[in-house]
Amino acid sequence: MHLNQLVKINQEGIVASSVNFGHLQDSEANLRLCKGFIFNYNSHKPENSTIGILDRLCGTYQSRTLPNIHLIVQDYGKGKSHFAVTVANFFQKGFDTPEVQGIVTQVAVAAGTSNPVAQRIKNYKQNQKYRHLVICLSGDHPGDLREQFLASLLQVLEQEGVTETIAQQLCSEPLRYLNSLSPEERKTGDDYLAEIDCPEGDIKQLIQLLEEHCLQAEVLNRYL
Structure with a gap:
């Protein structure tokens, strides 16, 4: 043999x-x-x-x-x-x-x-009837882990075609609110953010971060 x-x-x-x-x-x-x-x-x-x-x-x-x-x-x-x-x-x-x-x-x-x-x-x-929603996080990526989780979650939901979830509204609702502010309200908001030295910047930068799905919900809650 x-x-x-x-x-x-x-x-x-x-x-x-x-x-x-x-x-x-x-x-x-x-x-x-x-x-x-x-x-x-x-x-x-x-x-x-x-x-x-x-x-x-x-x-x-x-x-x-x-x-x-x-x-x-x-x-x-x-x-x-x-x-x-x-x-x-x-x-x-x-x-x-x-x-x-x-x-x-x-x-x-x-x-x-x-x-x-x-x-x-x-x-x-x-025999699995439903696919799992898999979120992958890596500790060697820079930045806050909770921020990475939210960004990864939103990316997976978009890839899977899942809409109208609480996670997606965490960004969409604040984004809608910020975009609805009048010029006077924006100035008041920017002055306040500058006064407390907001690390995320002014309202324009907050909007940009939200559009990129990279801002923690709790950060937003601190300032809105």
Whole structure:
């Protein structure tokens, strides 16, 4: 018997460096990352393997009694970001998409097609009625985390075609109010903002920040 009869090469698997959530916007790179993530599985300690973690994440959405906060700690360069991009695609996209099909295939390669965990992950996705709204935040981006969350949330809602949410009104309603101010009211407002040394600037700058979806709602509440 030859070695190639016992071992099958994972031809889609890749070891990617410098992966970040920006790859989600690059369809070709994103698909390559999904098809190429190399899962591992430890049946004795499933929580120490990427397949076990993905299975736990699926379980979180199926049971209200299971923990819904998961912390992954690993050394630099061990694939945490690649795994995060893979998980984001798994929950965001439909079962029949090439991204999810690539992920499910890699799970089966690592654990075995007949493995109950691999089958459970596949069934979860196959039977999922509604897609999840996935918001990706990265701690290495400059700026306030709450500001980043609001900007990311608004971007995802727009991409998914979701409208009339409270999050979208956090910016639209104040923006409508500021644009309705008369010249005299604007001057009064600008004088007040200058008096308290508002870090966001004058009303014109507040409007610009709101239009870019980059201003925290609580900042606005302080001044309006």
